[in-house]
Amino acid sequence: MPGDCAPNPVASPYDHLTVYYFSGTGNALTASRWIRENAAKKGMTTDLLSIDRFQKVSVPAAGGKKLIGFCYPTHGFNLPWIMLKFIARFPARERCDVFLLNTRAGSKICKWFAPGVSGIAQILPALILRVKGFRIRSLFPLDMPSNWVSVHPGFKPATVVAIAARCRVMTDGFCEKVLAGRMHFRPNVFFMMPIDIALAPIAFLYFIYGRFFFAKLFFASSDCDGCGLCADKCPTASIHMVDRRPFWKFTCESCMRCMNLCPRRAIQVSHLLAALIAVAGSLLPLALLYKAIDPHLPSALRGPVNFIVNWGIAMSLYFLASGAAFWLMRTRCINRLFTYTSLTKYWRRYLASGIRARDFGKGRSRR
Numbered sequence: 001m002p003g004d005c006a007p008n009p010v011a012s013p014y015d016h017l018t019v020y021y022f023s024g025t026g027n028a029l030t031a032s033r034w035i036r037e038n039a040a041k042k043g044m045t046t047d048l049l050s051i052d053r054f055q056k057v058s059v060p061a062a063g064g065k066k067l068i069g070f071c072y073p074t075h076g077f078n079l080p081w082i083m084l085k086f087i088a089r090f091p092a093r094e095r096c097d098v099f100l101l102n103t104r105a106g107s108k109i110c111k112w113f114a115p116g117v118s119g120i121a122q123i124l125p126a127l128i129l130r131v132k133g134f135r136i137r138s139l140f141p142l143d144m145p146s147n148w149v150s151v152h153p154g155f156k157p158a159t160v161v162a163i164a165a166r167c168r169v170m171t172d173g174f175c176e177k178v179l180a181g182r183m184h185f186r187p188n189v190f191f192m193m194p195i196d197i198a199l200a201p202i203a204f205l206y207f208i209y210g211r212f213f214f215a216k217l218f219f220a221s222s223d224c225d226g227c228g229l230c231a232d233k234c235p236t237a238s239i240h241m242v243d244r245r246p247f248w249k250f251t252c253e254s255c256m257r258c259m260n261l262c263p264r265r266a267i268q269v270s271h272l273l274a275a276l277i278a279v280a281g282s283l284l285p286l287a288l289l290y291k292a293i294d295p296h297l298p299s300a301l302r303g304p305v306n307f308i309v310n311w312g313i314a315m316s317l318y319f320l321a322s323g324a325a326f327w328l329m330r331t332r333c334i335n336r337l338f339t340y341t342s343l344t345k346y347w348r349r350y351l352a353s354g355i356r357a358r359d360f361g362k363g364r365s366r367r
């Protein structure tokens with residue numbers, strides 16, 4: 001079995017590995033654990049540190065030869081905001097070795113394993129770390145099963161197992177090189193780089209629109225019993241329990257954890273609300289006003305004004321519509337309307353194999 005091998009003959013030049021991870025549904029956590037296992041086989045001590053709700057950045061103690069890793073999912077062709085903040089605040093360290101592992105939306109079509117797309121999820125943090133003096137040993141995209149269950153159903157168990165088994169083999173290969181002190185860059189990292197960079201504007205749009213939009217589409221159906229698990233386990237403390245019902249704040253990362261952990265499958269994404277917002281956005285008076293003044297604006301101003309007006313419209317709409325929907329959904333028949341027009345009501349959920357609610361929390365595991 002992959003990863004089940006005898007102690008590795010190639011010694012590591014490192015004596016300690018620290019992996020900082022953020023993981024919505026367990027993919028990045030699983031990959032971090034695989035890496036920890038490999039490091040332990042090489043006799044290294046390890047720290048696996050969750051950055052959920054981090055207040056301050058803890059750094060490995062000085063001395064010895066350290067390797068630092070950052071593992072996180074790809075969100076909207078970028079890294080999650082929480083991980084970007086963490087890396088941006090990470091203290092500079094000259095000549096310290098780091099690697100970046102971003103899990104992506106892998107899928108399987110017949111026998112073909114389709115990869116996800118990194119966008120700037122590696123390039124941006126790599127640049128930040130390089131400027132801080134770190135030496136990048138690897139940029140490693142790992143195509144774990146896609147967890148974006150608000151836009152597609154979770155994969156069948158057999159597909160999940162096949163994708164994860166392939167990833168395990170690739171991660172062991174990655175560890176073989178990186179833990180031995182070698183650099184490791186898969187050719188597709190360079191091959192895809194021009195496309196990844198070209199996706200930067202979409203990554204930027206996701207940052208300022210997408211994540212807020214998706215956050216505000218979550219709601220709890222009347223199956224919710226107010227247990228509060230979703231609020232407890234949210235990595236960004238973005239769920240408030242109001243009258244024993246979850247309310248989603250704008251700080252949500254859309255990591256999909258709450259939706260996939262809910263024991264009653266009560267968390268849905270309102271596709272009806274998404275459609276209403278899209279239609280209302282084009283009808284709002286502000287949008288009409290903008291259309292009226294647009295021809296009179298100097299051409300240099302049109303782009304930025306368009307952008308600001310649209311952003312303002314979208315954010316006001318999300319704010320108003322989600323607040324209104326939250327209160328309206330207290331009425332049973334309206335709640336049912338939103339529930340039965342939500343595709344997620346019928347879709348399979350996703351959690352990485354073996355991952356349970358107890359795997360998420362603010363604690364850390366040390367070896």
Ligand SMILES: Cc1cc2nc3c(=O)[nH]c(=O)nc-3n(C[C@H](O)[C@H](O)[C@H](O)COP(=O)(O)O)c2cc1C
Pocket residue numbers: 022023024025026027028029072073074075076077078103104105106115116117118119144145146147148149214253254255256352
């Ligand atoms: C909101 C959201 C956006 C995503 N965007 C991308 C993306 O741009 N590219 C990609 O390959 N995968 C994307 N994915 C898929 C996840 O990155 C992927 O399933 C990852 O392995 C999840 O890891 P986790 O379980 O550790 O959170 C996205 C998932 C979500 C929920």
Ligand code: SF4
Pocket residue numbers: 220223224225226227228229230231246261262263264265266267
């Ligand atoms: S985890 Fe599910 S059942 Fe529990 S409070 Fe959240 S939505 Fe309701």
Ligand code: SF4
Pocket residue numbers: 024215233234235236237238239248251252253254255256257258259
């Ligand atoms: S509210 Fe849900 S999707 Fe948003 S960050 Fe918290 S757990 Fe993730």
